[in-house]
Amino acid sequence: MTSFEIRPAVSGDFPRLMAMDHSCSSEYVWQLALRTEMKRVTADFHEVRLPRAVTVTYPRDPSALADEWSKRDVLLVATQGDVPVGYSSAVEGGASGVVWVTDLVVVPEVRRQGAASALLMAIQAWAVERGVPRIVLEMQSKNHPCIRLAQKFGYEFCGYNDRYYPTQDVALFFGRALK
Numbered sequence: 001m002t003s004f005e006i007r008p009a010v011s012g013d014f015p016r017l018m019a020m021d022h023s024c025s026s027e028y029v030w031q032l033a034l035r036t037e038m039k040r041v042t043a044d045f046h047e048v049r050l051p052r053a054v055t056v057t058y059p060r061d062p063s064a065l066a067d068e069w070s071k072r073d074v075l076l077v078a079t080q081g082d083v084p085v086g087y088s089s090a091v092e093g094g095a096s097g098v099v100w101v102t103d104l105v106v107v108p109e110v111r112r113q114g115a116a117s118a119l120l121m122a123i124q125a126w127a128v129e130r131g132v133p134r135i136v137l138e139m140q141s142k143n144h145p146c147i148r149l150a151q152k153f154g155y156e157f158c159g160y161n162d163r164y165y166p167t168q169d170v171a172l173f174f175g176r177a178l179k
Contacts, residue, residue: 002080002110002113002114002115003114004078004079004080004085004086004114004115004118005078005079005080006076006077006078006079006118006119006122007076007077007079008074008075008076008077009069009075009076009077009084009087013077013084013087014065014066014069016083016084017065017077017084017087017105018062018063018065018066019062020062020084020086020087020105020107021107021108022057022058022060022062022105023055023056023057023058024055024056024143024145024146025053025054025055025056025145026050026053026054026056026142026143026144026145027049027050027052027053027054027144028047028048028049028050028144028147029047029048029050029141029142029144030045030046030047030048030141030142030147030170030172031045031046031047031048031141032044032045032141032160032162032170033045033046043160045141045157045160045172054142056140056142056143057167058105059140059165059166059167059169059171060103060165060166061166065103068089068102068103069089071091072089072090072091072102072103073090073091073092073099074089074090074123074126075087075088075089076088076089076119076122076123076126078106078115078118078119080110080115085106085107085109085110085115086104086105086106086107086110086115086116086119087103087104087105087119088101088103088104088105088116088119088120088122088123089101089102089103090102090123090126090127090135092127092130092132097132097133097134098132098133098134098135098136098175099123099126099127099130099132099134099135099136100135100136100138101120101123101135101136101137101138102138104116104119104120104137104139104146104149106119111145116146116149117149117152117153120137120149120153123135124178127178128178128179132178133177133178134175134176134177134178135155135175135176135178136158136173136174136175137150137155137173137174137175138164138171138172138173139171139172139174140165140169140170140171140172141160141169141170141171141172142169147172147174150174151174153176154176155174155175155176156174156175156176157172157173157174158173158174158175159172159173160172160173161173
């Protein structure tokens, strides 16, 4: 596993972060089936293998990310050497006592080398320092690599929102308690 330095982002990082390839490749999707019977709604998710890998586009407009980041409580950057190779942002949910991780991006050249894990651990440490008891990751239902990362770190499925993103994609939420 490669070593990455994790640090707070500075405004000089923004052009590089916005220019990153935010897409991912996925061979699976969490498929949603909604059923309504006798005033009872049931939502069922199951993992489906796709016939071929698909490119999953990022659900947010990369050119508007700097505006989005200004609304976040933390924006961390993973660097290799002095070059940013990934980032993660989160917002603290106020009275709910939850940190929401809204972005977790790593450039394709260094994926599967530990950058996303290092970023997630740093966000978790930031949340613990603030005394936040719970953390939630949001991701598209097609973002299988992020779903697997969440599961690897002990996050459990805790909800969804249909048409959550500007792209109208389903958002999945995975959460866990922090100590």
